[in-house]
Amino acid sequence: MTHITKGANIPVPSELLRVAVCRQNVAGAPTVDASALLLDANGKVRGDADLVFYNQPHHPSGTVRHLGTDEGNGQLAEWLEADLPRLGPEVQRVVIAGSCDGGVFGSVPGLYVQVLTGGGAPVALYAVNDATTETAFVIGEFYRRGGGWKFRAVGQGYASGLAGLATDFGSAVLRYDGPPSLLGLRRTTSDDDPLSYRPGPRQDGDLRRHPGPAPAGHRPAVGDGGGPLLRPGHRVRGDRPAARPDDGRAPRVLDRAAGGRVSGQGYTVVRHTGSESGMMLTHEPKGALDLPVVWALGERLEPVRRITTAPGLHTFPTGFLQIRTGGAWSLEIR
Missing domain, CATH: 2.60.120 (Jelly Rolls)
Structure with missing residues (x-):
């Protein structure tokens, strides 16, 4: 396994890979929700479906999935999966990002990301050690190069949260228009007006279009050396259910x-x-x-x-x- 630093990149196998976004399991620490964004040649998502996270856990193509969360040996890991050879040619990058609930990334203990093969063999590890006031973070990305794939340790944060992250990757296609974790609830333009509600499956605010310019049979090792053994897809405390019977209703x-x-x-x-x-x-x-x-x-x-x-x-x-x-x-x- 290769340890990489911020800005570094390494070739990765062109096969199904799993990504564990890990942190120490410390009481009172902020929660980190991992997500993946499928980007085109312009570095933009093509629509809402190109965001994969716990409440939209499968891309329509089946190539990128959110597998769930697990814990072990004092650590928590949130799992994503990308089937690189099955990604269409229009997808040039797969960004691994996270949003912070209940604090900032500088308060998240022991944050790191690890890439593994589908069989659990470690490929790369990047430890985030310079986060401060960010509430959203691009941790790393897979990108096409020379007919294959590479993984880059990005380490770019946004103090503006998902709003800043969505602006970078959505531009005129997607814009974040609500605070985190509010099921699409948002303020109208006037504080004197009532609250408006836009139904939709997302818990992390509403990503909406704006026209105009602007694993079975194994337990992959996670951690450095003798780190915890975790398996993707097993729900733990605080993990969000995928189904939301109350979605689409007013407060x-x-x-x-x-x-x-x-x-x-x-x-x-x-x-x-x-x-x-x-x-x-x-x-x-x-x-x-x-x-x-x-x-x-x-x-x-x-x-x-x-x-x-x-x-x-x-x-x-x-x-x-x-x-x-x-x-x-x-x-x-x-």
Whole structure:
């Protein structure tokens, strides 16, 4: 296995390769969500389908996939897979990127990316050691060269988050128009107007078009030398479910005068119209590792404070809340 530094590149086998975006499993550390972008000769995505991440885990061509998350020996790894020889000639680069939830990349401990063959043989490792205030990061990329493929350690961050990253790779085709993790919820142009909601499958904001110019049978080794043994595709704490039964619906309104109770299933945004109140959160998990994670959203509708990860009686503020779970849930004012 070759260790490479920022800006360096190496040839990689023209075969199915797996990528592990890894970090230390430290309580309270920011969450990193890995994604892949398929770029054309102009360095742009051709449409929404060219973004592959946990909530859109398969490219329509089947050549790039998000395999899930796993943990082991004190580390977390999020897995991607790229079948390089099957990529169409219009795809010139596959960018491996990440977005940060609950902090900045400078606070992510032990961040690195490792490339492996489909059989688990290590190919390359790049350790990110100079991140600071970035909330989105291009970690590396595969690119065509001389009839084959190479992998480059990029290490380019965006303090502007997915907005900056999408502008670089989408330009007039895609533009990020919402804060992270809001299911397409966004502010209208006036603060006096109501919130508008654009249905869509994405949790990481809405990437929308704008016209005009502008593995089975093995456990691949991950880590340096004696690092943890992880396998792609196994969900762990905090991993997002792919299905979202509540997608495409407006935010739920929680009002004491209207009964003081809302319920649903899957990721949902709730608007609490009253003052700070005690509420009973109930939860029916979808699987043994499904947790009810509730965030308070700020004035710009970005997640600002995680309130709870457990059912029970909690104090919730006025304003917008985001509920992240795959299971059924309810909130009732007490």
